[in-house]
Amino acid sequence: xxxxxxxxxxxxxxxxxxxxxxxxxxxxxxxxxxxxxxxxxxxxxxxxxxxxxxxxxxxxxxxxxxxxxxxxxxxxxxxxxxxxxxxxxxxxxxxxxxxxxxxxxxxxxxxxxxxxxxxxxxxxxxxxxxxxxxxxxxxxxxxxxxxxxxxxxxxxxxxxxxxxxxxxxxxxxxxxxxxxxxxxxxxxxxxxxxxxxxxxxxxxxxxxxxxxxxxxxxxxxxxxxxxxxxxxxxxxxxxxxxxxxxxxxxxxxxxxxxxxxxxxxxxxxxxxxxxxxxxxxxxxxxxxxxxxxxxxxxxxxxxxxxxxxxxxxxxxxxxxxxxxxxxxxxxxxxxxxxxxxxxxxxxxxxxxxxxxxxxxxxxxxxxxxxxxxxxxxxxxxxxxxxxxxxxxxxxxxxxxxxxxxxxxxxxxxxxxxx
Ligand code: AMP
Ligand code: MG
Numbered sequence: 088x089x090x091x092x093x094x095x096x097x098x099x100x101x102x103x104x105x106x107x108x109x110x111x112x113x114x115x116x117x118x119x120x121x122x123x124x125x126x127x128x129x130x131x132x133x134x135x136x137x138x139x140x141x142x143x144x145x146x147x148x149x150x151x152x153x154x155x156x157x158x159x160x161x162x163x164x165x166x167x168x169x170x171x172x173x174x175x176x177x178x179x180x181x182x183x184x185x186x187x188x189x190x191x192x193x194x195x196x197x198x199x200x201x202x203x204x205x206x207x208x209x210x211x212x213x214x215x216x217x218x219x220x221x222x223x224x225x226x227x228x229x230x231x232x233x234x235x236x237x238x239x240x241x242x243x244x245x246x247x248x249x250x251x252x253x254x255x256x257x258x259x260x261x262x263x264x265x266x267x268x269x270x271x272x273x274x275x276x277x278x279x280x281x282x283x284x285x286x287x288x289x290x291x292x293x294x295x296x297x298x299x300x301x302x303x304x305x306x307x308x309x310x311x312x313x314x315x316x317x318x319x320x321x322x323x324x325x326x327x328x329x330x331x332x333x334x335x336x337x338x339x340x341x342x343x344x345x346x347x348x349x350x351x352x353x354x355x356x357x358x359x360x361x362x363x364x365x366x367x368x369x370x371x372x373x374x375x376x377x378x379x380x381x382x383x384x385x386x387x388x389x390x391x392x393x394x395x396x397x398x399x400x401x402x403x404x405x406x407x408x409x410x411x412x413x414x415x416x417x418x419x420x421x422x423x424x425x426x427x428x429x430x431x432x433x434x435x436x437x438x439x440x441x442x443x444x445x446x447x448x449x450x451x452x453x454x455x456x457x458x459x460x461x462x463x464x465x466x467x468x469x470x471x472x473x474x475x476x477x478x479x480x481x482x483x484x485x486x487x488x489x490x491x492x493x494x495x496x497x498x499x500x501x502x503x504x505x
């Protein structure tokens with residue numbers, strides 16, 4: 088493992104006497120107790136989509152580096168007052184990447200193309216559609232502002248200016264900005280290695296033969312794909328049956344290969360909940376009874392100094408808990424800081440009477456500007472995850488929601504997913 092500092096076994100201890108931890112409290116505790124655990128490496132700009140900046144990025148040159156033309160037209164010096172004007176048209180031209188080497192004197196104009204450097208002695212460009220050319224003369228009707236149709240040097244980015252802060256996770260458009268600012272590589276955190284384990288003796292690999300009392304492992308393909316979208320490296324440990332020795336062996340293997348471990352299933356306190364039993368026996372486990380639906384409980388443990396997120400087995404709960412709890416925690420470990428989703432406040436298209444005492448997440452989507460929810464709240468209905476395009480977050484307190492009332496919609500995109 089490449090974890091810089093091992094976690095203490097009591098890292099996830101909760102205050103004594105607390106029974107149901109509110110979501111906001113659980114998030115606060117995770118933020119406090121986890122730190123970036125990955126080293127820094129250099130990465131070529133073109134390979135850096137999804138990478139997390141280890142340092143702030145500063146423009147090494149201005150953008151644009153010199154004044155250039157925003158249009159195809161004619162360059163000259165100064166603006167033009169209202170009325171008709173004529174200028175001498177110089178021989179030659181300035182094209183993108185092939186600058187004119189001479190100098191214009193007042194009263195002269197030069198052919199210039201989009202993106203070409205302005206010739207010395209010019210600061211203004213007139214559009215080619217706005218001029219008439221006649222035997223070495225250019226005729227134009229003013230007025231035209233001095234500096235028109237010119238991109239000033241550094242108007243977009245100034246050399247030496249900070250263009251990205253450390254911990255920013257790079258997106259495709261950012262790679263364009265960094266390249267434009269003159270950098271060929273950036274310092275990024277190594278990708279966080281996340282081991283994924285599914286637990287349950289009923290689980291089969293998708294596509295394998297299965298008895299009717301067996302089910303396919305839906306969580307692993309889903310969680311592995313989610314982690315990759317978040318820019319992390321997946322270490323797929325596979326399915327582990329409900330046997331303590333097998334669970335221990337899987338955790339050992341995960342701890343050797345990864346920086347953090349995500350498991351699903353067996354996280355409660357039942358007879359066959361070996362994940363929580365094994366973690367508890369190691370001394371590094373806290374069952375966080377989080378006041379959340381779907382999802383409780385979440386087993387947070389430490390194995391070989393690595394944080395372990397024991398998600399519930401139910402695919403809907405596993406997915407929701409991955410988005411709500413594991414995402415900010417993993418991004419913190421990966422160097423991106425603790426990130427919470429940006430919510431949209433939109434009118435509901437549904438009614439719901441919600442009890443107090445826990446936060447609830449419903450599978451939801453946006454249609455015609457209103458938020459619809461999936462017909463069933465049953466957390467076994469995995470198909471609802473695909474029907475949805477996000478989650479509705481209902482507050483911890485009791486709530487009576489009627490159509491038209493504002494609710495908090497969290498699009499999947501706000502969790503870094505499509
Ligand atoms: P558990 O948290 O182990 O008690 O599991 C809760 C429910 O989720 C049970 O119905 C399990 O069969 C189911 N389940 C657990 N793991 C998975 C998985 N990887 N894929 C699909 N269903 C699962
Ligand atoms: Mg189970």
